[in-house]
Amino acid sequence: MSTDQTPPAVDRAALRDRIAEALDSLQGTAHHLPPETRKRVIEVVTAAVLPAPVDRAELDSLGRESDRLRKAWVEMRDRAERIEAEVERLRTDRAAVLSEAADVLDNSETLRDHTDDHMGDVYAATAELRRMADEAQPAKEA
Secondary structure, rough: OOOOOOOOOOOHHHHHHHHHHHHOOOOOOOHHOOHHHHHHHHHHHHHHHHHOOHHHHHHHHHHHHHHHHHHHHHHHHHHHHHHHHHHHHHHHHHHHHHHHHHHHHHHOOHHHHHHHHHHHHHHHHHHHHHHHHHHHHOOOOO
């Protein structure tokens, strides 16, 4: 039996009756047990063979706890998905802002007019902004 299957329900009374029949079918001393001893033997054997009866209140409590945990798991999974979507949005926004800043530097006539001696620095800054924009892009799924 796999762990996700529940064992079939056992009829305790039917099991006691089968044990009593088995005792009655024996030859010798077991067949002639006094009624109280015979009853006690049947009870002991039944208890040894079957698990203890399930406490209904405990079973209900465990069911409620299971439902609560399952609901909490679904809520956490949904929250994680929302957070992941927000992270993706923020990465995309950051990449767009960095890329736009690089474009502004690249296309600025005013900057070119005033920084002829430092255009290498401007190009380096533009390249760095583009690198950062590329890194900020969300990873493409294959």
